[in-house]
Amino acid sequence: MHTDLLMSKFIELENLSQLSAEISKIPSNTILMVVDANVYNQYRKSFDFLNIEGKKVHLWKCLEGEGTKSYDELKHALEFFLSKNVTRDAHLVAFGGGACSDFGGLVASMLLRGVDWSVVPTTLLSMVDAAIGGKVAINSEYGKNLVGAFHLPRNIYLDTAFLETLPKSEMISGYGEVIKYCFLDEKIYDAVVNKSDLQTLIHMCAKYKQKIVEKDFKESGNRVILNLGHTVGHAIEHIYKIPHGYAVLWGLVALFIVTGHPKMLARLKVIVNSLGINMDESPWQNKHFPTMDIVNYIRKDKKGLSNEVIQIINVEEVGQPNVTTYHIDDVQKMIQDKEDELSKFIL
């Protein structure tokens, strides 16, 4: 088990057979493969999950997507690996989207007080965001990602070919996080507006996040800017049960409307058009905006500074994020004042 880890290594792959060869280089005799069930079914003919040269492999298929991020699944996976008598020099490989890497990373952080791990991100969202930075978690009834750890993966194996089998709605969800980066970093904004290819965008977003994480691993400072759009976004995700990236996108819309940033809203439209995303209407279109559900969610979400005070990330100009502290009652009033505009908004 290495404790000197300050950053993950990105390994860009040419094809799936290279992945086997790369995993076989991991300095451990035992690989704990944690694979999203959909990904397993999709790729088991082209990738032999159980057969890595020179390694003993234990395979845990996790429930597809968000369903795996639960106490029950965490317990089952931990007990499964313990029943195989694994030792602390085992190395876990999480193979799937952000839900699988959040879950697999948490298993790795807890198993025998922590084993090393690596990620094979298979969704756009996980390639640009979730697989990077070592925040790992499951969900609680009180909110998303409230039970977790900071546990940095050793290796991140990038292969954009996985995106060929990804459903379109999940691609759009991934673009939600790409859009977030456009507001944090001017170079990413320019690359999107100038229609750079997807591989370049993935690379830029991943490196941007890695740079922020290197300086503030435990989110005691600047890393918090990566939560742009997430305060309301997580509430929207919880209320409407929509994919994470969609919720982040609509969280950005709500943020810019509520805090009165029409210029950023206009930028958002430019970005969405440049990416060629056909976004549906907002989840609350032609309905009453769920202000109280959102406020109640934010209040319960213990990631706030206290039960009453939260930090909100905003941007005045592309590439210039700032953090402001608000009392939740003020947030409620600000949202109520803009309910009408929010309900009518079309991207």
Ligand SMILES: NC(=O)c1ccc[n+]([C@@H]2O[C@H](COP(=O)([O-])OP(=O)(O)OC[C@H]3O[C@@H](n4cnc5c(N)ncnc54)[C@H](O)[C@@H]3O)[C@@H](O)[C@H]2O)c1
């Ligand atoms: N840890 C972090 O820093 C961080 C950052 C952002 C998001 N997240 C978390 O990431 C999760 C969302 O991740 P996600 O958007 O990757 O979704 P996901 O992991 O839930 O996967 C979405 C769906 O795509 C399927 N899938 C995955 N790869 C596929 C492929 N190549 N082909 C076909 N189907 C495939 C999955 O089975 C699932 O049904 C959320 O739980 C969110 O909280 C974590």
